[in-house]
Amino acid sequence: MIEDHTKKAVISERIDEYFLGVYGAYKFVLRFFKEVFVPPFHLRAIIVQSYEIGLKSLALISVTGFIIGIVFTKQSRPSLEDFGAASWLPNLVGIAIIRALGPVLTALICAGKVGSSIGAELSSMKVTEQIEAMEVSAINPFKYLVVTRIVAATIMVPLLAMYCIFIGLIGSYINVHAAETTSFTTFFKDAFSSITFIDLFAATAKATVYGFTIGVIGCYKGFNATKGTHGVGKAANEAVVLAMFLVFLEEVIIVQISNWMR
Amino acid sequence: MEKPKLKPANNEGEPVISIKGLHKSFGKLEVLKGIDLTVHKGENVAVLGKSGSGKSVLIKIIVGLLKPDRGTLNVLEKEVEQLNGKELDELRLRIGFSFQSSALYDSMSVFQNLAFPLIMNVKHLPKKEVEVAVEEALEAVGLKDKAEQMPAELSGGQRKRIGIARALILKPEIMLYDEPTAGLDPITSAEINELINEVQEKYNTSSIIITHDLTCAKNTCDRIVMLVEGQFLPSGKFDELFNTDNQQVKDFFSYNFIQ
Numbered sequence: 436m437i438e439d440h441t442k443k444a445v446i447s448e449r450i451d452e453y454f455l456g457v458y459g460a461y462k463f464v465l466r467f468f469k470e471v472f473v474p475p476f477h478l479r480a481i482i483v484q485s486y487e488i489g490l491k492s493l494a495l496i497s498v499t500g501f502i503i504g505i506v507f508t509k510q511s512r513p514s515l516e517d518f519g520a521a522s523w524l525p526n527l528v529g530i531a532i533i534r535a536l537g538p539v540l541t542a543l544i545c546a547g548k549v550g551s552s553i554g555a556e557l558s559s560m561k562v563t564e565q566i567e568a569m570e571v572s573a574i575n576p577f578k579y580l581v582v583t584r585i586v587a588a589t590i591m592v593p594l595l596a597m598y599c600i601f602i603g604l605i606g607s608y609i610n611v612h613a614a615e616t617t618s619f620t621t622f623f624k625d626a627f628s629s630i631t632f633i634d635l636f637a638a639t640a641k642a643t644v645y646g647f648t649i650g651v652i653g654c655y656k657g658f659n660a661t662k663g664t665h666g667v668g669k670a671a672n673e674a675v676v677l678a679m680f681l682v683f684l685e686e687v688i689i690v691q692i693s694n695w696m697r
Numbered sequence: 698m699e700k701p702k703l704k705p706a707n708n709e710g711e712p713v714i715s716i717k718g719l720h721k722s723f724g725k726l727e728v729l730k731g732i733d734l735t736v737h738k739g740e741n742v743a744v745l746g747k748s749g750s751g752k753s754v755l756i757k758i759i760v761g762l763l764k765p766d767r768g769t770l771n772v773l774e775k776e777v778e779q780l781n782g783k784e785l786d787e788l789r790l791r792i793g794f795s796f797q798s799s800a801l802y803d804s805m806s807v808f809q810n811l812a813f814p815l816i817m818n819v820k821h822l823p824k825k826e827v828e829v830a831v832e833e834a835l836e837a838v839g840l841k842d843k844a845e846q847m848p849a850e851l852s853g854g855q856r857k858r859i860g861i862a863r864a865l866i867l868k869p870e871i872m873l874y875d876e877p878t879a880g881l882d883p884i885t886s887a888e889i890n891e892l893i894n895e896v897q898e899k900y901n902t903s904s905i906i907i908t909h910d911l912t913c914a915k916n917t918c919d920r921i922v923m924l925v926e927g928q929f930l931p932s933g934k935f936d937e938l939f940n941t942d943n944q945q946v947k948d949f950f951s952y953n954f955i956q
Contacts (some may be wrong), residue, residue, distance in 0.1 A: 559803070568800035571760050572814040572867070573786035579817075 463655045465583055470578050477583050484587035488549050492595060495544055500599040503536060504528070504606025512614070522625075525617070528607040529626030530634075537600035538593075538638050539686055542645035545592050546678035553584050554674030557657025558667045566658070581658060585650035592646025593639050600638070637693035644689065645682050652678040679690040712737035713871055713903045714759060714773075719768035728754050730927035731768065737869075741897055741904045742932075743914035745949065746924035752907040753797070755924070756873040759905070760792055761785045761814055773870060790818060793864030793902070797876040799856040801848035801863070808844040811835065811863050818867065834862040837899065838892060854885035861892060865900060870902040872896060878913045890916040911935075912948065921948065 444451045508528050515521050557580060560566050569576040608622045617625075656674040662664040714736040728751035736742050746752045757763040759768065761777055770777045775788050801810050811831040815822060830869045834920040838858040848856060857877060864872060877893060878886035890913050896902060897917075908914055914921050915935045922932040925945050938946055 503796045563803070564796045564798050564800035565802055567757075567762055567801070568794070568796060568863075569795040570762060571789055571792070572817070572863075573789040574814065 450582050459659065460651075460655050463581075463658075464651060465562050466577060467582060467651065470575075471582050471586065475577055475578070480579060480583040481586050484583050485591050487552075488545070488584075488587050489591035489595060492494040492545060492548055492591075493598070495548060496541060496595050497602050498535070499540060499544060500602035501606040503540060504532065504603035504608075507531060507536065507603075508536030508607040512610075521615070525607070525622050525625035526629045528604065528611075530629055532603040532607070533600050533626075533630055533638055535686075535690075537603055538596040538642040538645065539682065540601045540603075541592060541596040541642060542649065542682045543679060545588070545595065545646070546649050547567050547675055549588060549592075550649045550674040550678040551671045553588075553612055553650065554657040554660075555667055555671035557581075557584075557654060558660030558670035559657075561658065561660045562663060567569060577658070581654040584654055585647065588650030588653075589643055589646040592649065593642035596638065596642035596645075631697070633693060633697050637689060637696075641685065641689040641695055644685055648681050648685060649678045652681065703818055707775065710740070712736065713738050713773055714905070714932045715769075715771040716755075717769045719755075719758065719770060720766045721751070721758060721763065722766055726753075727927055729758075729765070731900065732924070732927070732929050734922060734929060736903050736905060738903055739897070739901060740920065741893070741906060741918045743906045743908055743918035743921045744907060744924055745911070745914055745921055747786075747949070750924045751911075751927060752924055753875050756794070756875060756905055756907055758900065760789060760794055760873060765851055790867050791870045793861075793869035793872045793875060795857070795861045795864050795872065797879055799848075799860035801851075802855055805848075806844070807835070807840070807846050807848070807851070807859055810848065810859060812864050814863065815866055822866070830866055834866045835859075837865060837896070838862040852885075854881050854888065857881065857885075857889055858892065861889075861896065865896065868900060869902060872900075872902045873902060874906045876907055876909075878910045883912075886910065889913075893917045905943075 476596060508524060512521060512524060512529055515524055515527065557566075560580070564574045566580070569579065604623065604626055607626075608617075611617050611622055612619075653674040656670040656677070660670040712735045714734065716732060716734040718733065719729050719730045720727070720731055732755070734742070734755075744752050744755060754763060756764050759772060759777070761780070765778070769951055773791055775784070777785070777788070780788060801807075802813065811834055812827050814832055830850060831844065832841065835844060835929055836935060838861055840855060840858050840862070843855065843859070843909070844853065847857070851859065861872075861874075861877075872893075874893065877889050881889065893904065893906065893913075894917055897904060904917075906913065906917055918935070920932050921935055921938055923930045923938070923946055930943060930946060939950055941947065
């Protein structure tokens with residue numbers, strides 16, 4: 436149903452608009468949870484979206500994860516060597532990449548790539564009446580377009596994060612191996628020696644939350660785009676900025692929770 | 698090329714759309730100010746009016762995309778305002794909507810555009826039946842050879858035709874056309890007008906055609922109503938309105954129409 440803004444401003448138009456936006460996003464998330472467990476589930480569309488979000492981001496995640504692994508190891512080495520602790524490098528890299536860098540880096544890449552793509556695609560469909568065309572064909576566009584994308588992002592971002600962690604550790608191993616001829620097994624044994632179940636759980640959980648956030652923000656901005664081509668650009672841009680901001684905010688909160696659990 | 702009169706203009710059949718005292722505002726702008734309209738079975742009604750006069754708003758209300766502020770709306774014996782989501786969807790399956798922009802799904806081929814409403818609404822439909830239905834709809838609009846093309850590869854007229862074919866795929870009882878000839882050259886417009894008449898004859902649909910193209914109204918409609926300042930002027934056949942003394946109608950016709 437098309438939104439009809441016929442009410443007068445309560446405080447001022449801008450302040451009203453901000454709170455209405457927050458309320459709109461809240462209703463959007465509630466609607467997602469209301470519709471996600473009700474058939475039809477559009478599994479085919481979820482698979483297509485998972486392919487778009489996951490497989491098509493692999494190259495970017497691979498390159499970025501690999502470079503971060505190498506660079507982080509290279510930059511950390513001198514500091515550890517000063518204390519004669521270069522042998523702890525795999526432990527340090529393991530903690531840094533698994534606990535923080537892998538999930539956050541993946542989320543930021545996906546916020547840029549996936550969030551903007553979802554925002555632009557849905558807003559473009561909105562301004563060209565394609566979403567209304569679905570409605571008049573008795574197809575629930577929220578279910579078909581929004582739910583499938585949010586589900587796909589929520590599934591694929593943690594998988595990508597795990598992949599990014601693995602590739603990052605490979606990058607780090609290559610650097611460590613070049614300097615100290617450490618074996619693959621020893622490196623990974625050391626890298627995971629300080630990692631607990633809570634670390635792995637927290638990394639997966641936060642990547643899942645990031646995926647959900649990226650999906651929700653991209654879909655919300657796209658689905659509620661204002662008319663015109665300007666609205667398409669605005670939706671894509673806002674989807675990226677807001678998703679990145681929320682990823683950082685969530686990172687702070689989840690780190691506090693996981694530290695408290697630890 | 699006036700509309701071929703294969704049957705008498707039907708304004709005595711059962712009403713399929715009945716609107717009474719319909720109001721709609723957007724903020725302070727009152728677009729529809731208590732309009733009344735009845736469309737009978739098998740009848741094509743043109744709604745004329747200036748851009749921004751609320752013509753498209755009217756058909757979006759009919760199909761439940763917009764909510765009216767006041768008034769009653771009965772479509773195919775259903776009070777639209779009282780329908781829940783599922784009932785509204787059932788009603789929408791009986792209404793075809795041709796968008797001004799065609800609104801074809803960019804990411805799908807022509808075949809997929811047409812098959813999509815079928816697959817989504819008819820459970821477990823065999824692939825063969827989908828292919829037959831799509832082929833039939835494409836044949837009805839004369840674009841059987843375009844099934845594998847993407848919307849971006851089609852001309853404006855072809856996109857309109859595919860939009861109409863997609864609306865026809867579920868065999869609607871009512872067709873709502875939003876500016877079917879907008880942005881098209883006169884020859885393509887004439888082809889679209891002819892298609893609208895063919896659709897009415899072949900599918901026995903009742904239609905509301907939103908337009909400001911008088912040639913389209915003249916050639917496709919049994920009756921014409923004019924929306925002026927949120928209200929309908931008395932309706933009539935094209936010639937009756939063309940020769941009216943009402944200054945607002947005369948202004949519109951004299952500006953718009955080349956005889």
